[in-house]
Amino acid sequence: MCNRGPRWITQQLFYFVLLFFRAITRVGNFTKRFVPPDVDTGEPVIRILYPILDTADGAITINEPDSKVVGIIASTFFWRQFLENILPNAERGLVVVFENTCNQSFTYEVNGHNARYVGPGDLHDHKPDFDNRGHALTFSDIGSFAEALSTSEETYGGLPINDGFCAYSISVYPSETMWNLFVHKEPWLYSAIAVAIFGFTTFFLLGYDKLVSIRQKKVMKTAIQSTTIVSSLFPSTIRDRLLNGDEGSQTTKNTGRSSMFEPTKVRLRTYLNDGEHDPTNVDGTSNARANKPIADLFPATTVLFADIAGFTAWSSTREPTQVFTLLEAVYGAFDKIAARRGVFKVETIGDSYVAVTGLPDPRKDHALVMAKFARDCRQRFQEMCASLESTLGPETSELGLRIGMHSGPVTAGVLRGQKSRFQLFGDTVNTASRMESTGRVNRIQTSQATAELLQSANKSHWLRAREEMVEAKGKGLMITYWVEPKGAAEMSVGGTAEITKSTNEDVDTDTSMRLSNRTERLVAWNTDILEQLLKKIVLRRRLLKHRSTAIKWRKTNTTNNMVLDEVREVIHLPEYNGKYNDADFDPSSVILSSMVRRQLREYVTAIAILYPENPFHNFQHASHVGMSVAKLLSRIVAPDIDVEGHEELHDHTYGITSSPLTQFACVFSALIHDVDHPGVPNAQLVKEGTDMARMYKGKSVAEQNSINLAWDLLMQEKFTALRHTICKTQDEAVRFRQLVVNAVCATDIIDKNLKNARNKRWEKAFALNENEWNSRISVINLHEQINRKATIVIEHLIQASDVAHTMQHWHIYIKWNERLYAEMYKAYTQGRSDKDPTESWYKGEIGFLDFYVIPLAEKLAECGVFGVSSDEYLNYAIQNRSEWEKKGREVVAGYVKKYKEDAMKEDSGNNKPFAEASHHLSFVDLDITQKV
Numbered sequence: 001m002c003n004r005g006p007r008w009i010t011q012q013l014f015y016f017v018l019l020f021f022r023a024i025t026r027v028g029n030f031t032k033r034f035v036p037p038d039v040d041t042g043e044p045v046i047r048i049l050y051p052i053l054d055t056a057d058g059a060i061t062i063n064e065p066d067s068k069v070v071g072i073i074a075s076t077f078f079w080r081q082f083l084e085n086i087l088p089n090a091e092r093g094l095v096v097v098f099e100n101t102c103n104q105s106f107t108y109e110v111n112g113h114n115a116r117y118v119g120p121g122d123l124h125d126h127k128p129d130f131d132n133r134g135h136a137l138t139f140s141d142i143g144s145f146a147e148a149l150s151t152s153e154e155t156y157g158g159l160p161i162n163d164g165f166c167a168y169s170i171s172v173y174p175s176e177t178m179w180n181l182f183v184h185k186e187p188w189l190y191s192a193i194a195v196a197i198f199g200f201t202t203f204f205l206l207g208y209d210k211l212v213s214i215r216q217k218k219v220m221k222t223a224i225q226s227t228t229i230v231s232s233l234f235p236s237t238i239r240d241r242l243l244n245g246d247e248g249s250q251t252t253k254n255t256g257r258s259s260m261f262e263p264t265k266v267r268l269r270t271y272l273n274d275g276e277h278d279p280t281n282v283d284g285t286s287n288a289r290a291n292k293p294i295a296d297l298f299p300a301t302t303v304l305f306a307d308i309a310g311f312t313a314w315s316s317t318r319e320p321t322q323v324f325t326l327l328e329a330v331y332g333a334f335d336k337i338a339a340r341r342g343v344f345k346v347e348t349i350g351d352s353y354v355a356v357t358g359l360p361d362p363r364k365d366h367a368l369v370m371a372k373f374a375r376d377c378r379q380r381f382q383e384m385c386a387s388l389e390s391t392l393g394p395e396t397s398e399l400g401l402r403i404g405m406h407s408g409p410v411t412a413g414v415l416r417g418q419k420s421r422f423q424l425f426g427d428t429v430n431t432a433s434r435m436e437s438t439g440r441v442n443r444i445q446t447s448q449a450t451a452e453l454l455q456s457a458n459k460s461h462w463l464r465a466r467e468e469m470v471e472a473k474g475k476g477l478m479i480t481y482w483v484e485p486k487g488a489a490e491m492s493v494g495g496t497a498e499i500t501k502s503t504n505e506d507v508d509t510d511t512s513m514r515l516s517n518r519t520e521r522l523v524a525w526n527t528d529i530l531e532q533l534l535k536k537i538v539l540r541r542r543l544l545k546h547r548s549t550a551i552k553w554r555k556t557n558t559t560n561n562m563v564l565d566e567v568r569e570v571i572h573l574p575e576y577n578g579k580y581n582d583a584d585f586d587p588s589s590v591i592l593s594s595m596v597r598r599q600l601r602e603y604v605t606a607i608a609i610l611y612p613e614n615p616f617h618n619f620q621h622a623s624h625v626g627m628s629v630a631k632l633l634s635r636i637v638a639p640d641i642d643v644e645g646h647e648e649l650h651d652h653t654y655g656i657t658s659s660p661l662t663q664f665a666c667v668f669s670a671l672i673h674d675v676d677h678p679g680v681p682n683a684q685l686v687k688e689g690t691d692m693a694r695m696y697k698g699k700s701v702a703e704q705n706s707i708n709l710a711w712d713l714l715m716q717e718k719f720t721a722l723r724h725t726i727c728k729t730q731d732e733a734v735r736f737r738q739l740v741v742n743a744v745c746a747t748d749i750i751d752k753n754l755k756n757a758r759n760k761r762w763e764k765a766f767a768l769n770e771n772e773w774n775s776r777i778s779v780i781n782l783h784e785q786i787n788r789k790a791t792i793v794i795e796h797l798i799q800a801s802d803v804a805h806t807m808q809h810w811h812i813y814i815k816w817n818e819r820l821y822a823e824m825y826k827a828y829t830q831g832r833s834d835k836d837p838t839e840s841w842y843k844g845e846i847g848f849l850d851f852y853v854i855p856l857a858e859k860l861a862e863c864g865v866f867g868v869s870s871d872e873y874l875n876y877a878i879q880n881r882s883e884w885e886k887k888g889r890e891v892v893a894g895y896v897k898k899y900k901e902d903a904m905k906e907d908s909g910n911n912k913p914f915a916e917a918s919h920h921l922s923f924v925d926l927d928i929t930q931k932v
């Protein structure tokens with residue numbers, strides 16, 4: 001109720017004042033409403049009696065003693081008339097009390113325009129609240145009016161006023177009626193409503209505010225995202241121009257001659273823009289200015305090109321996803337270094353990374369910053385490739401980075417079009433690119449210009465002039481420098497790179513250390529692949545609920561070592577089992593016990609140790625073959641043709657798809673196929689009459705030896721858990737052994753009997769045409785025929801993988817070709833071969849490609865299970881054949897220089913060319929085609 005207080009008082013005061021003044025002003029009207037004097041009205045009235053005096057001279061005076069009353073003017077009117085028509089009609093219950101000094105009082109209640117006589121006496125409600133709120137004015141104060149009037153030099157012309165009057169006072173009070181009208185009895189309700197409205201408004205505003213802020217955040221996020229994308233593609237100044245789209249307006253303001261007060265960049269830009277002939281200006285297109293290209297000339301920059309040496313070759317042996325894994329990892333790392341060093345990444349083109357310093361903001365130390373960037377990238381790259389080798393496979397650590405730098409002015413801008421990109425133009429860019437392409441792996445080559453900048457930055461000790469001049473397009477011969485920024489870790493030089501090097505100056509010394517690290521990574525990689533396949537075996541077994549049976553493992557027979565006798569024409573793979581649908585299950589959900597995993601790793605490590613460090617037949621070769629087997633298998637399992645359902649896929653791949661044990665056996669065979677390889681062909685072993693040759697009756701000597709060694713190792717007590725995870729039943733154990741024997745023996749491609757038998761089997765399996773097939777289907781057991789195909793496909797799969805380097809990128813081919821030459825030449829120098837391999841190497845290779853590799857690649861395509869991989873292998877084989885025809889002699893001359901002449905020069909005591917080669921070789925027999 002209290003909250004009504006101020007208004008309540010104001011209201012009453014207002015009415016009181018109104019009443020008073022209206023009463024005064026309407027005195028003049030009173031006479032019109034007189035009531036006859038003798039009428040009893042029942043309520044208070046005012047009677048006015050005015051005497052009419054007559055004097056002797058007839059004048060009417062007031063104060064003459066001789067005057068006499070001749071008449072009286074009488075007038076009566078109601079008190080209530082003071083109160084009528086004063087209040088607005090809606091107002092109710094104002095109580096008015098008149099009192100006079102003659103102890104008379106009476107009370108009225110005013111309701112709107114009407115006043116009602118309540119009765120004699122002060123009848124207002126005597127509640128304390130109402131008493132307190134009463135207001136009074138005394139009419140006896142009329143004297144002060146008189147005074148006031150007189151002082152204002154007006155004359156009061158009425159009767160003299162004396163104390164004999166009954167002076168009236170008027171008081172107004174509120175009443176219950178008025179109270180109810182103004183003050184609600186349930187303020188809490190109103191309060192609640194008010195609070196509710198307030199609350200709702202607040203909530204609404206807060207909610208609105210929240211929504212606005214969410215929306216703003218969203219907008220900001222989108223803005224930041226798009227800014228980030230744009231920032232990542234363009235330097236900040238260009239980004240701002242692109243985002244603001246204010247290039248036009250900015251330039252428009254600068255129209256006309258460039259001002260001396262503009263920054264150089266802007267002036268140059270304006271100059272460049274004005275210098276152009278813009279055809280749109282001719283026909284007066286108003287928007288021509290806004291379409292000006294965003295381009296600037298930056299007078300002082302350093303441009304860097306970094307290229308992954310050996311990348312194309314490396315990627316030819318891998319699945320596309322692996323290629324992208326490497327590029328993403330490497331570029332991501334470079335981007336981070338660039339951000340930290342304040343280097344701007346321009347673009348990546350395939351395996352090339354292009355960066356620039358000195359733009360968008362000019363900096364004096366652009367060459368220095370770039371040199372440090374180059375150093376950081378090179379170091380990071382080598383670290384990454386080493387660690388990625390265990391996931392991306394062999395040869396990853398051999399990748400190197402070739403870096404070139406040049407300093408000078410560049411034009412930089414946004415080349416607009418469907419895919420706008422920031423680009424650099426000019427001679428500086430071409431020269432920088434040339435510095436990279438003529439450089440060496442893991443080296444940083446710079447031009448004279450960059451070298452001078454580094455010298456002036458007191459970094460002369462980082463520079464070493466290159467001995468030979470470098471030819472740059474349009475510039476002729478150039479003096480260049482190798483930059484070796486201090487503070488970088490020492491770099492090891494990759495193997496691929498060494499081959500193309502004309503001198504040995506860059507070869508790092510710590511080869512043994514690197515090899516052991518690499519072997520470790522290759523062990524990890526092989527273990528990982530086998531582990532994935534082992535999980536598939538476990539998963540399939542679990543789904544088919546196969547019971548395990550006691551296994552009597554085949555032990556190596558000491559009296560009869562002839563593994564060759566075990567080679568089967570047809571190995572029986574499991575028939576299709578509709579229950580198993582491997583697409584529905586994820587093998588990665590299978591967890592192998594830590595014991596099995598440890599044993600697998602130990603087994604692979606032991607196999608790695610059993611490989612001698614031959615130039616060619618080493619653990620790296622085994623891993624390379626394994627990688628090819630895995631790649632071809634992945635094509636079988638996930639074919640790129642349309643196959644409906646698993647049953648059809650099973651038939652299409654002759655059951656290989658639905659037999660994880662078969663897949664495991666293939667990769668396992670690749671891993672062990674050249675274990676303990678002697679580094680000379682079988683024929684040489686036979687010729688030498690070694691124990692090994694006698695043991696295997698001169699047949700497939702190395703292959704049988706490899707199988708027996710690896711198998712004996714697996715039979716050891718410490719690999720029991722591993723063995724029993726690979727095979728759970730006698731059937732499986734027999735099949736696994738057969739697969740390994742057939743696959744490894746198939747890598748002996750020299751033995752004529754084996755070769756002929758294999759060709760016949762291929763004929764039997766595939767060469768039947770449709771009609772022959774249909775006519776003979778009744779006599780040939782269908783499953784037998786499918787298994788025959790599977791067996792021969794597996795043998796060809798491993799054969800192709802064993803020479804996969806001939807069906808991969810030219811660089812890979814040449815790398816392994818050189819290693820094979822090195823192995824044979826070493827055998828020759830050690831007296832284990834009658835003839836120098838050099839003499840027939842060129843021709844021998846043509847024959848090998850024509851009569852073995854290309855027909856093998858054609859067979860892969862023919863059997864139809866390898867999809868695009870078989871085309872890929874065949875295409876590379878044909879390409880390498882034609883490359884070899886062109887460059888082969890030159891390549892051989894290179895071998896001669898590297899292995900023959902250098903070896904002679906350095907005397908026989910120092911076999912430097914074989915630094916990474918074998919210690920087993922002494923002989924080469926050139927009459928025997930290369931055995932790989």
Ligand SMILES: [Zn+2]
Pocket residue numbers: 621625673674747802932
């Ligand atoms: Zn091999």
